[in-house]
Amino acid sequence: MTHIAKPRLHHPSLTRNAVGFTRRDYEGPVSTLCAGCGHDSISAAIVQACFEQDIEPHRVAKLSGIGCSSKTPTYFLGASHGFNTVHGRMPSVLTGAALANRELIYLGVSGDGDSASIGLGQFAHIMRRGVNMTYIVMNNGVYGLTKGQFSATADRGSVAKRGAVNVESGIDLASLAILMGASFVARSFSGDKAQLVPLIKAAISHPGPAILDVVSPCVAFNNHKGSTRSYDHVREHNAALNRLDVFSPAEPVSVDYAPGTEVRIEQPNGTVLLLHKLAEDYDPSDKAGALAHIQARETAGMVTTGLLYLDPGRRDLHGRLNTVAAPLARLDETALCPGAAALAAINDALR
Amino acid sequence: MTQKLNAINDFVVKFANVNGSGSASANELFARAILRMGVPVSPRNIFPSNIQGLPTWYEVRVSGAGHLGRRGGVDMVVAMNPETWKQDLAELTPGGYLLHDSTRPLPESAFRKDVTTIGVPLTAICNATYSDPRQRQLFKNILYVGALAQLMGIEPAVIETLFARQYKGKEPLIASNVKAMRLGRDWVRDNLPADICGLRIARADAVGDMIFAEGNAAAALGAVWGGATVCAWYPITPSSSVAEAFEGYCKRYRTDAATGKARYAIVQAEDELASIGMVIGAGWNGARAFTATSGPGISLMTEFIGLAYFAEIPSVIVNVQRGGPSTGMPTRTQQSDLLSCAYASNGDTKHVLLFPEDPRECFDFTAAALDLAERLQTPVFVMSDLDIGMNRRLCRPFAWEDGRRYDRGKVMTAEELEVGKTFGRYLDVDGDGIPWRTLPGTHPSRGAFFTRGTTKNAFARYSEEGADYVANMERLQKKFATARALVPPPELSPAGRPTAWGAISYGSTAPAMAEALATLVADGHPLDALRLRAFPFPDSVRDFILAHDKVFVVEQNRDGQMRSLLVNELDVDPARLIAVLHYDGTPITARFIIAAIRDRLAAGVVTPLERAVS
Ligand SMILES: Cc1ncc(C[n+]2csc(CCOP(=O)(O)OP(=O)(O)O)c2C)c(N)n1
Ligand code: SF4
Ligand SMILES: [Mg+2]
Numbered sequence: 001m002t003h004i005a006k007p008r009l010h011h012p013s014l015t016r017n018a019v020g021f022t023r024r025d026y027e028g029p030v031s032t033l034c035a036g037c038g039h040d041s042i043s044a045a046i047v048q049a050c051f052e053q054d055i056e057p058h059r060v061a062k063l064s065g066i067g068c069s070s071k072t073p074t075y076f077l078g079a080s081h082g083f084n085t086v087h088g089r090m091p092s093v094l095t096g097a098a099l100a101n102r103e104l105i106y107l108g109v110s111g112d113g114d115s116a117s118i119g120l121g122q123f124a125h126i127m128r129r130g131v132n133m134t135y136i137v138m139n140n141g142v143y144g145l146t147k148g149q150f151s152a153t154a155d156r157g158s159v160a161k162r163g164a165v166n167v168e169s170g171i172d173l174a175s176l177a178i179l180m181g182a183s184f185v186a187r188s189f190s191g192d193k194a195q196l197v198p199l200i201k202a203a204i205s206h207p208g209p210a211i212l213d214v215v216s217p218c219v220a221f222n223n224h225k226g227s228t229r230s231y232d233h234v235r236e237h238n239a240a241l242n243r244l245d246v247f248s249p250a251e252p253v254s255v256d257y258a259p260g261t262e263v264r265i266e267q268p269n270g271t272v273l274l275l276h277k278l279a280e281d282y283d284p285s286d287k288a289g290a291l292a293h294i295q296a297r298e299t300a301g302m303v304t305t306g307l308l309y310l311d312p313g314r315r316d317l318h319g320r321l322n323t324v325a326a327p328l329a330r331l332d333e334t335a336l337c338p339g340a341a342a343l344a345a346i347n348d349a350l351r
Numbered sequence: 352m353t354q355k356l357n358a359i360n361d362f363v364v365k366f367a368n369v370n371g372s373g374s375a376s377a378n379e380l381f382a383r384a385i386l387r388m389g390v391p392v393s394p395r396n397i398f399p400s401n402i403q404g405l406p407t408w409y410e411v412r413v414s415g416a417g418h419l420g421r422r423g424g425v426d427m428v429v430a431m432n433p434e435t436w437k438q439d440l441a442e443l444t445p446g447g448y449l450l451h452d453s454t455r456p457l458p459e460s461a462f463r464k465d466v467t468t469i470g471v472p473l474t475a476i477c478n479a480t481y482s483d484p485r486q487r488q489l490f491k492n493i494l495y496v497g498a499l500a501q502l503m504g505i506e507p508a509v510i511e512t513l514f515a516r517q518y519k520g521k522e523p524l525i526a527s528n529v530k531a532m533r534l535g536r537d538w539v540r541d542n543l544p545a546d547i548c549g550l551r552i553a554r555a556d557a558v559g560d561m562i563f564a565e566g567n568a569a570a571a572l573g574a575v576w577g578g579a580t581v582c583a584w585y586p587i588t589p590s591s592s593v594a595e596a597f598e599g600y601c602k603r604y605r606t607d608a609a610t611g612k613a614r615y616a617i618v619q620a621e622d623e624l625a626s627i628g629m630v631i632g633a634g635w636n637g638a639r640a641f642t643a644t645s646g647p648g649i650s651l652m653t654e655f656i657g658l659a660y661f662a663e664i665p666s667v668i669v670n671v672q673r674g675g676p677s678t679g680m681p682t683r684t685q686q687s688d689l690l691s692c693a694y695a696s697n698g699d700t701k702h703v704l705l706f707p708e709d710p711r712e713c714f715d716f717t718a719a720a721l722d723l724a725e726r727l728q729t730p731v732f733v734m735s736d737l738d739i740g741m742n743r744r745l746c747r748p749f750a751w752e753d754g755r756r757y758d759r760g761k762v763m764t765a766e767e768l769e770v771g772k773t774f775g776r777y778l779d780v781d782g783d784g785i786p787w788r789t790l791p792g793t794h795p796s797r798g799a800f801f802t803r804g805t806t807k808n809a810f811a812r813y814s815e816e817g818a819d820y821v822a823n824m825e826r827l828q829k830k831f832a833t834a835r836a837l838v839p840p841p842e843l844s845p846a847g848r849p850t851a852w853g854a855i856s857y858g859s860t861a862p863a864m865a866e867a868l869a870t871l872v873a874d875g876h877p878l879d880a881l882r883l884r885a886f887p888f889p890d891s892v893r894d895f896i897l898a899h900d901k902v903f904v905v906e907q908n909r910d911g912q913m914r915s916l917l918v919n920e921l922d923v924d925p926a927r928l929i930a931v932l933h934y935d936g937t938p939i940t941a942r943f944i945i946a947a948i949r950d951r952l953a954a955g956v957v958t959p960l961e962r963a964v965s
Contacts, residue, residue: 057799058796059792078799079796079799081791082800083635083802085628085631085658085804086655093628093629096581096628096630096635096640097632097635097636099616099629099638099640100632100636100640101638104636121622121625125620125625317618321616322611322612322613323612327638328615328616328638329636329637331580331614332578336578338576338604339751340751341753343750344748346749347560350748351560351561
């Protein structure tokens with residue numbers, strides 16, 4: 001594989017966002033994934049979301065595990081630092097990075113093999129720890145990079161390209177994340193940009209552990225008839241719960257909505273999420289209800305998408321550790337070293 | 352009748368207790384009282400892998416000469432555990448002493464004729480004095496310390512000072528402890544012959560300004576003074592107290608006075624994979640981060656350690672070694688993770704190891720490791736062990752120079768990027784193999800790069816070109832060579848006269864080695880000795896080996912791991928290096944080293960080779 005540089009010539013007519021960047025500034029080099037791979041659409045959605053959200057690219061740290069999905073951070077946000085870690089262990093590296101510098105925006109990217117198979121433990125623990133991040137799983141039900149074996153999210157009964165039938169039940173990462181304590185849990189589909197982009201924006205604006213389980217068909221190994229992760233299957237079985245709009249603290253939110261169909265949710269950092277309900281009886285703040293709903297739809301063979309769960313009040317890891325406001329990475333000797341006199345006192349106590 | 356042992360400031364007392372009976376602080380009180388008399392002691396906890404009810408021992412070596420290694424042999428047993436009575440008694444040197452609770456009479460067959468039995472009715476005295484069962488138990492321990500003080504000539508005032516210090520502000524506790532101590536002392540004075548015990552403490556001045564510290568707490572202090580802000584760990588004996596002590600010291604020294612906020616972050620991870628992952632993430636993002644673990648944890652961390660090596664991320668791992676393989680002997684000491692750390696992970700990897708000899712060096716080397724990790728942008732291991740980590744050891748006081756700056760290594764700033772300084776993440780611009788790095792968030796448009804464990808070119812671009820791979824691997828090799836001049840150099844102790852024999856040791860073997868060398872010289876076997884303090888080895892190590900016909904490599908593992916490392920890295924003739932190996936889980940002793948070296952000398956194994964070339 002070679003690195004294909006994209007021409008960086010800015011067309012003067014390219015519009016700039018509030019922080020002075022064009023959409024191009026959020027892109028990366030050309031993807032080397034298969035043409036039509038769902039992961040590339042998610043990368044494009046990330047680019048669009050960050051541009052629209054007025055995020056300075058260098059303030060994002062993007063981390064991933066190993067897999068086709070985990071390669072994507074190379075192909076978006078070229079001006080951000082990135083870290084392709086080891087298979088299934090991105091969550092711990094992201095946690096450490098977040099501990100070191102609480103000022104950056106953390107974007108974790110993973111696959112279903114990376115998060116649900118080898119990395120299920122770290123996936124669960126990062127949610128429970130409350131790390132402030134956006135965690136995107138590009139979920140295709142297979143291991144793309146190692147050529148099409150079933151992953152742990154593959155649905156029971158799904159048929160592999162060569163005909164094998166998956167006999168084990170699949171892990172639903174969204175339900176698991178709700179149980180583990182994630183405070184923003186959503187699901188979407190790589191083929192539904194209109195739903196996906198606002199969800200990514202909302203996840204980034206959320207001051208806590210936000211996870212997006214994005215169904216992302218693998219055209220090379222899991223897009224055939226009989227697969228439950230093919231473009232056709234997901235389009236036919238997508239049960240969207242709601243649509244979102246995200247408003248930054250600066251923007252005035254003036255909306256008039258028919259009671260019961262739209263809900264305004266204010267987050268502790270001031271951002272406002274406006275939820276347009278599609279399934280009227282669905283309340284994303286009700287944990288048990290959310291889990292029951294997802295389960296019921298799944299039994300009916302449907303994929304529930306949209307904002308599944310939101311707990312705007314939960315404190316993040318730094319809040320619980322009560323760390324100073326300045327990034328730990330920036331503290332120097334004066335802030336960290338107690339000095340010779342304090343050490344002499346310790347010596348005295350040890351005599 | 353065997354001659355009673357008579358010794359002043361030179362003997363071994365072993366306390367046999369039941370785990371959880373509150374004996375630990377009484378036993379430590381005994382050791383501290385002797386220190387306060389100016390006489391060096393080195394205590395060792397011998398404990399099983401469980402919490403309560405099983406036997407534990409506390410072995411105190413008293414050595415006016417300042418020998419701090421384990422001696423071997425026991426001159427007095429304080430037998431407080433009926434379960435281990437037989438074995439404790441059997442261990443006693445003929446002529447030694449047995450101190451026991453004589454409340455319940457025991458048949459004559461329970462005792463040894465060649466041992467002086469000193470019975471003190473501890474339970475009876477306690478029962479007559481205290482009604483609360485917990486007090487009866489706790490003060491029984493203090494009572495035997497009082498009895499020992501009288502038997503050995505430890506000044507009661509010294510013990511009383513220690514109580515006053517320990518229970519400062521809790522006056523009733525001081526009084527009750529003093530009372531218990533005196534009860535023991537008085538009973539011995541009033542009921543036993545004054546000369547019953549030949550083991551005596553005589554006031555001396557051999558302790559000086561030394562401190563009595565545990566290696567794990569010392570490593571934690573090194574991490575605080577050395578500027579670590581992120582600690583991620585998973586509990587494992589014998590390393591847990593490193594992270595626990597770090598937390599304690601951070602609360603005290605790193606809490607912002609004005610806001611009450613923490614200038615540190617500690618996470619107890621879900622396993623060692625996660626703890627090293629967090630350390631690597633924090634190191635990548637510019638914080639000084641460390642973890643503490645032991646052998647099984649290292650095994651789990653190895654994939655990540657390879658990533659940190661190849662992607663060049665500062666990380667510090669304190670490995671408090673215990674007996675392996677597998678779960679091995681979790682509460683016993685060994686130096687058996689050398690190879691698994693030196694070459695941890697798949698592919699061609701090599702890591703910097705530091706070998707502290709005592710708590711002072713645990714402090715120094717943990718602080719140094721944080722500098723080295725950032726300077727070299729690589730994992731650095733502090734190779735402590737249970738013997739140093741979980742026992743109090745007399746050592747030089749900790750030292751820190753105000754004004755000492757942390758070496759944050761080659762980190763390119765926003766200003767440097769702004770003026771257009773060339774940035775290639777894996778570019779060797781200075782010829783030392785160490786590239787420059789940038790931290791995430793530094794500059795709006797320059798210096799961002801992608802970190803990965805796959806091959807890349809000097810500008811951090813993904814590459815599968817053989818030439819890029821080889822260039823990078825060779826630069827890493829050069830960087831490792833640079834490390835040789837940055838790590839703590841070995842310490843040479845010349846024999847004082849010409850000799851063809853040398854001895855190499857490292858880590859916690861130091862005190863036993865020093866003692867053994869002194870005896871061997873006195874016996875007409877002078878050896879030059881080199882104490883290794885780090886890997887990679889500076890050139891002086893090879894020079895030392897080549898300057899001697901034979902070199903004993905003394906270490907605490909089965910396979911001669913340091914010897915293998917020396918042969919492998921220095922390309923020296925293995926026949927020059929004679930392994931002296933101790934690995935039963937107890938700390939190595941001077942007696943063992945002396946016997947092993949004498950044996951080999953006698954067997955002619957080390958008849959000096961005729962020099963092929965002169
Ligand atoms: C320790 C380890 N085991 C196995 C592999 C091989 N491996 C690479 S990617 C992968 C699966 C990736 O699947 P997923 O996360 O679903 O990503 P996708 O390629 O489907 O996007 C495996 C098993 C590895 N890199 N590391
Ligand atoms: S193999 Fe599948 S997952 Fe990987 S790039 Fe191709 S389509 Fe995408
Ligand atoms: Mg996959």
